[in-house]
Amino acid sequence: MKRKFIAAALTGTAILMSAAAVFTWAVWNTNRRYAEKAAPLIYAAERFEQTQGRAAETEAELGWFPTEENNGPFYRRTETGHWEVYFATGFDEERVYGSALRHWINRP
Incomplete structure (x- = not known):
């Protein structure tokens, strides 16, 4: 009985360790x-910042405001100092109202 218990415990331990290894991988x-x-995207954002010499606050300030012909990618700094990279999908007369792809690059 004791041997069966030990064998079952070792088998269970091996199964759990295998599952943990697969999950980690x-x-x-x-x-x-x-x-x-x-x-x-990180490279493009860093290159963009180097060429601009500063972080722009808005797309209009860059002269890169999205249009029907030019939908991205666009880069801008968020209020927290991280880069936002996105492709615009929707437009009205005053603003872009959608994005198909949004990446937050968490490097201030």
């Missing part, structure tokens, strides 16, 4: 793939 792999996708 999945999280790491997802983060790595996201980082690879975000790297060009």
